[in-house]
Amino acid sequence: xxxxxxxxxxxxxxxxxxxxxxxxxxxxxxxxxxxxxxxxxxxxxxxxxxxxxxxxxxxxxxxxxxxxxxxxxxxxxxxxxxxxxxxxxxxxxxxxxxxxxxxxxxxxxxxxxxxxxxxxxxxxxxxxxxxxxxxxxxxxxxxxxxxxxxxxxxxxxxxxxxxxxxxxxxxxxxxxxxxxxxxxxxxxxxxxxxxxxxxxxxxxxxxxxxxxxxxxxxxxxxxxxxxxxxxxxxxxxxxxxxxxxxxxxxxxxxxxxxxxxxxxxxxxxxxxxxxxxxxxxxxxxxxxxxxxxxxxxxxxxxxxxxxxxxxxxxxxxxxxxxxxxxxxxxxxxxxxxxxxxxxxxxxxxxxxxxxxxxxxxxxxxxxxxxxxxxxxxxxxxxxxxxxxxxxxxxxxxxxxxxxxxxxxxxxxxxxxxxxxxxxxxxxxxxxxxxxxxxxxxxxxxxxxxxxxxxxxxxxxxxxxxxxxxxxxxxxxxxxxxxxxxxxxxxxxxxxxxxxxxxxxxxxxxxxxxxxxxxxxxxxxxxxxxxxxxxxxxxxxxxxxxxxxxxxxxxxxxxxxxxxxxxxxxxxxxxxxxxxxxxxxxxxxxxxxxxxxxxxxxxxxxxxxxxxxxxxxxxxxxxxxxxxxxxxxxxxxxxxxxxxxxxxxxxxxxxxxxxxxxxxxxxxxxxx
Amino acid sequence: xxxxxxxxxxxxxxxxxxxxxxxxxxxxxxxxxxxxxxxxxxxxxxxxxxxxxxxxxxxxxxxxxxxxxxxxxxxxxxxxxxxxxxxxxxxxxxxxxxx
Numbered sequence: 159x160x161x162x163x164x165x166x167x168x169x170x171x172x173x174x175x176x177x178x179x180x181x182x183x184x185x186x187x188x189x190x191x192x193x194x195x196x197x198x199x200x201x202x203x204x205x206x207x208x209x210x211x212x213x214x215x216x217x218x219x220x221x222x223x224x225x226x227x228x229x230x231x232x233x234x235x236x237x238x239x240x241x242x243x244x245x246x247x248x249x250x251x252x253x254x255x256x257x258x259x260x261x262x263x264x265x266x267x268x269x270x271x272x273x274x275x276x277x278x279x280x281x282x283x284x285x286x287x288x289x290x291x292x293x294x295x296x297x298x299x300x301x302x303x304x305x306x307x308x309x310x311x312x313x314x315x316x317x318x319x320x321x322x323x324x325x326x327x328x329x330x331x332x333x334x335x336x337x338x339x340x341x342x343x344x345x346x347x348x349x350x351x352x353x354x355x356x357x358x359x360x361x362x363x364x365x366x367x368x369x370x371x372x373x374x375x376x377x378x379x380x381x382x383x384x385x386x387x388x389x390x391x392x393x394x395x396x397x398x399x400x401x402x403x404x405x406x407x408x409x410x411x412x413x414x415x416x417x418x419x420x421x422x423x424x425x426x427x428x429x430x431x432x433x434x435x436x437x438x439x440x441x442x443x444x445x446x447x448x449x450x451x452x453x454x455x456x457x458x459x460x461x462x463x464x465x466x467x468x469x470x471x472x473x474x475x476x477x478x479x480x481x482x483x484x485x486x487x488x489x490x491x492x493x494x495x496x497x498x499x500x501x502x503x504x505x506x507x508x509x510x511x512x513x514x515x516x517x518x519x520x521x522x523x524x525x526x527x528x529x530x531x532x533x534x535x536x537x538x539x540x541x542x543x544x545x546x547x548x549x550x551x552x553x554x555x556x557x558x559x560x561x562x563x564x565x566x567x568x569x570x571x572x573x574x575x576x577x578x579x580x581x582x583x584x585x586x587x588x589x590x591x592x593x594x595x596x597x598x599x600x601x602x603x604x605x606x607x608x609x610x611x612x613x614x615x616x617x618x619x620x621x622x623x624x625x626x627x628x629x630x631x632x633x634x635x636x637x638x639x640x641x642x643x644x645x646x647x648x649x650x651x652x653x654x655x656x657x658x659x660x661x662x663x664x665x666x667x668x669x670x671x672x673x674x675x676x677x678x679x680x681x682x683x684x685x686x687x688x689x690x691x692x693x694x695x696x697x698x699x700x701x702x703x704x705x706x707x708x709x710x711x712x713x714x715x716x717x718x719x720x721x722x723x724x725x726x727x728x729x730x731x732x733x734x735x736x737x738x739x740x741x742x743x744x745x746x747x748x749x750x751x752x753x754x755x756x757x758x759x760x761x762x763x764x765x766x767x768x769x770x771x772x773x774x775x776x777x778x779x780x781x782x783x784x785x786x787x788x789x790x791x792x793x794x795x796x797x798x799x800x801x802x803x804x805x806x807x808x809x810x811x812x813x814x815x816x817x818x819x820x821x822x823x824x825x826x827x828x829x
Numbered sequence: 830x831x832x833x834x835x836x837x838x839x840x841x842x843x844x845x846x847x848x849x850x851x852x853x854x855x856x857x858x859x860x861x862x863x864x865x866x867x868x869x870x871x872x873x874x875x876x877x878x879x880x881x882x883x884x885x886x887x888x889x890x891x892x893x894x895x896x897x898x899x900x901x902x903x904x905x906x907x908x909x910x911x912x913x914x915x916x917x918x919x920x921x922x923x924x925x926x927x928x
Contacts, residue, residue: 804924806859810850 162225165244169291171202174622176284183277195280196263199287203256210249211448217241218685221246224297225359235356235691240513241297243360247686250679251294251427258419258502261656265510266411268650269517273409274590283415286312290420294427298358299348299379302428306344306388309421310337311422316416317408324631329404336401340391344428347384350377364434364689365398370439382435382442385428393425394476395483397454400752402476405460406468410513413468419502419507426482426498430687431493437690439493444574447487451581454480456749458588462595463745466523467512470596474549475505481564489692490567492680495563496671499679500556504548504664509544515600517644519608520619525596530605534612537654539601544661547598550590550717553710559668562588566673566705570697579705580652583712590716591723598724602618618644684705835876852920856911860904867897873899 175198179191186194213221226241263283289312293305311334318330318797352358352378355366359701371378373829389395394402405417416422429436429446437444457476464470478501485494515531515538516523531541551562561582568578608619647653670678687693699706723731735742744750801812842865848863873888878886911918 649873802927804927806920806923807851810847814847814851 159208159212160225161209161212161244161249162223162242163250164205164212165225165242165248165295166227167205168209168256169203169242169288171198171205172288172291174198175177179277179284179509180281182803183281186277186770188271188276191277191280192263192267195284196260196267196286199260199263202287203253206252208248208254209244209610209638210253213246213249214682219688219774220433221685222361222690224299224359230300233764236352238358239298239299240301241298241359242295242301245686246683247427247430247495249685250293250499252291254499254502255287255290255294255420258506258660259283259415261660261711262411262415262419262506264652265513265656266409267644268647268653269411269513270409271645271650272661276411278397279316279409281409282312282315286316286416286421290424290770293424295594296633297360299351299360299363300358301350304596306343306424307451309416309424310334310341310392313337313405313416313421317405317409319412321802326407328801329401329407330358330797333405333807336391336398340388342396343384343387343391347381347388350381352541355445360431366432366772367438371435373438374441375438379442380440382432382439383445385432385435386442389425389446389483390449391425391427391478392428393422393479393483395425395449396456397751397755398458399453399476400748400755401471403472403662403748406466406472410468410509414471414506414509417472418505419543422475422479423482423498423502426479426486428687429483429486430495433486433687433690435490436487437692443487443489447484447578448484450487451578452476452480454484454585455581455588458585458592460748461566461592463742465526467525467528467596467600468523470525470592471505471512474589474592475501477589478505480587481561481582485564485567485580488568488575488578489690489695490564491687491690491693492539492677492683493560493563493567495683496679496795497557497560499549500664500667503660503667504545504557507541507660507664508530508546508549508659510653510660511538511545514647514653514657515536515542517646518612518618520644522608525599528600528606528609528806529603530601530609532601533604534609535646536647537657541647541657541661542601543597544664546593548664549711550593551586551713552590552651552717553706553713553815554645554668555665556668558706558713559671559673562705562709563671563673563702565709566697566702567695569705571692571695583708586709587719591720592617594717594720594723598720602725611637612646618646618793620631620644621731672746673697673706674699805828832876832880835856836873839869839873839876842866842872854921856904856918858922859920860908862866863904864897864901865901867893 177197179186179194183191195258222243222245224241224243226239228240230240231238263280266279266283270276273279278550286309289305289308290712291305293302293309296302314330314334314337316478317333318327320326348358351363355363356371357366358361367378368551387398391398402417402422406413408417431592436446457473461470461473461477464473478497482494482497484500485491485497512537515528516533518531519528544555548557551558565579565582565586568575568582591662605613611617611619645653647657670676670719684693723734747753830841846862846864846869849865850859853859853862854900871893873891874886874893878884878890911923916923
């Protein structure tokens with residue numbers, strides 16, 4: 159079978175799984191639904207591997223295949239095919255998405271066990287994976303937009319999964335609206351591409367673009383900026399990032415899969431996929447890189463003070479995606495994709511561990527109330543530590559190699575791009591501090607009441623009356639969470655397996671790409687990016703190792719600072735907080751982005767709406783247009799009513815008078 | 830004989846019928862006047878038919894008679910219905926269809 163046939167099968171399994179689970183929810187037990195869901199994604203992963211083997215068996219320069227099932231729309235000169243494009247980049251993404259998704263499905267199998275909406279959850283989750291795969295495998299911009307919109311919907315459905323929680327439905331709406339803004343950008347970009355190049359097909363677009371556009375011409379810059387709007391909205395970059403922390407209202411596997419490992423990296427994939435256009439528009443690429451840099455610093459600074467466990471990790475996700483955006487924008491394509499992969503491993507793992515701890519806390523997410531889980535939950539703590547080490551880029555973990563590769567590339571490119579290296583290392587220091595702040599505060603110290611209960615009885619604490627920790631509302635357990643029981647990794651083998659595999663990958667996946675030793679990712683992705691002049695820039699092995707050394711030192715220093723602040727001298731953070739209270743408030747309120755957007759966009763939009771309703775609708779539409787018409791018709795009706803007086807003889811008179819009138823008219827005409 | 834006489838007679842009959850409809854209030858008389866107008870039309874049709882020399886006009890007159898018969902049936906039926914309901918037999922008093 160050809161690589162494209164495997165590509166179609168990759169798409170087929172998750173879609174079939176989603177439909178099957180959705181249609182059979184009355185007939186099947188939760189166990190069957192979970193097995194179907196996990197197996198569907200697992201089979202997609204296997205097909206992805208087979209496609210990879212097929213590609214590796216070919217000559218590197220011919221490792222790209224387009225396949226089309228049928229023509230979807232054909233009007234005038236517009237031909238849109240239902241087609242996929244299989245090349246190393248899409249296969250790489252397929253493997254990351256399906257691989258991590260399989261493990262997260264496995265985790266959900268245990269974690270969501272006592273949720274009433276179990277079938278719905280797996281059906282949505284499979285649909286999400288299908289949409290994400292459609293996004294990465296699409297062979298033209300139209301299908302890309304379809305996948306792009308589908309993942310937006312799947313994300314909305316899963317954030318609002320516990321739909322009786324007002325906070326969850328609000329967060330879902332927020333995510334959906336911001337994502338739609340991105341969809342508009344992407345759609346306009348596709349429109350401009352079609353207007354200029356008369357095709358939507360990737361291969362044709364990328365072949366024609368260098369001939370059609372001058373470097374930095376207005377059109378190509380506009381296309382790239384519109385693509386960036388889409389990428390930033392999906393990847394939670396400034397200023398479209400505010401939906402991501404709120405999205406943590408969803409179940410933890412959702413945060414792990416969609417809002418850490420896969421969907422939010424779609425923007426990175428989009429920039430890598432359209433790198434041909436970005437090479438032609440260096441200004442747009444630089445804008446993207448600077449936005450990525452700003453996001454990584456802003457998000458890291460917010461993560462320093464967040465007290466909500468999942469939200470702190472969410473800000474760290476934004477920050478790490480900032481690194482990837484910097485990478486693919488400045489030309490470190492394979493480094494960016496490599497970081498995407500390692501980040502998927504360790505961030506999914508961190509969320510899983512966080513989910514396990516939140517379960518043990520009976521849904522409480524506030525780290526101020528947590529402590530001492532290191533003693534209560536050994537497995538969770540160890541795996542969480544593996545994830546945290548990788549996130550903090552501790553030497554020889556996966557994040558260590560991938561993050562530093564981006565920064566080494568930036569310094570090799572030199573000039574202005576040294577800023578990215580310097581500030582990137584500063585971001586790495588913040589990353590190490592906030593990561594280990596979470597670790598030390600949650601895992602160390604005297605066990606809190608819940609942790610003590612777990613140590614003493616071996617059972618998880620249950621709330622007598624389940625409430626939403628955000629608002630204190632009583633939960634409706636009929637539609638699921640918090641369900642009858644909570645599930646922690648220690649007591650659930652599927653969760654344990656998923657977390658164990660990810661912990662291994664988080665620690666050791668970096669070894670597939672070590673400077674001077676091997677570079678599997680770069681070699682594999684090289685055919686895709688070979689046409690970019692930026693791809694040939696490569697930091698020397700010595701420079702890379704110097705970078706790694708600096709990165710390792712910074713990481714250890716960050717961990718040391720966190721140890722000093724949160725273990726050795728726990729009074730210091732409070733004193734710092736008091737001394738810099740204005741700063742702390744500013745960070746704690748997330749740089750007031752929500753408020754700024756509220757004032758700049760939401761309120762003006764509401765004011766326009768109110769004006770339209772109170773003034774335009776009332777006076778122009780109701781009074782002038784519809785009111786005027788109604789009055790004319792009414793008046794005319796009054797006049798005509800007068801003739802209808804009910805006396806038959808009057809009607810006779812009108813009839814005869816009319817006939818006589820007509821006869822007279824024709825007689826006069828004739829004479 | 831000159832056709833004008835027939836036409837004048839037909840016009841006179843038609844006018845009498847029309848004026849009758851306009852001035853009389855009894856449904857019975859109105860029905861008679863209608864009949865008069867139809868027959869005035871018939872007279873004109875037959876006269877023209879003879880003048881032209883083919884039978885089309887006469888056939889038309891026969892059709893008009895059939896229609897007239899139908900109309901009388903409906904009209905008389907209405908009058909009987911009005912009478913049975915003890916409503917006034919006066920078209921000016923029957924004006925509930927006023928707009």
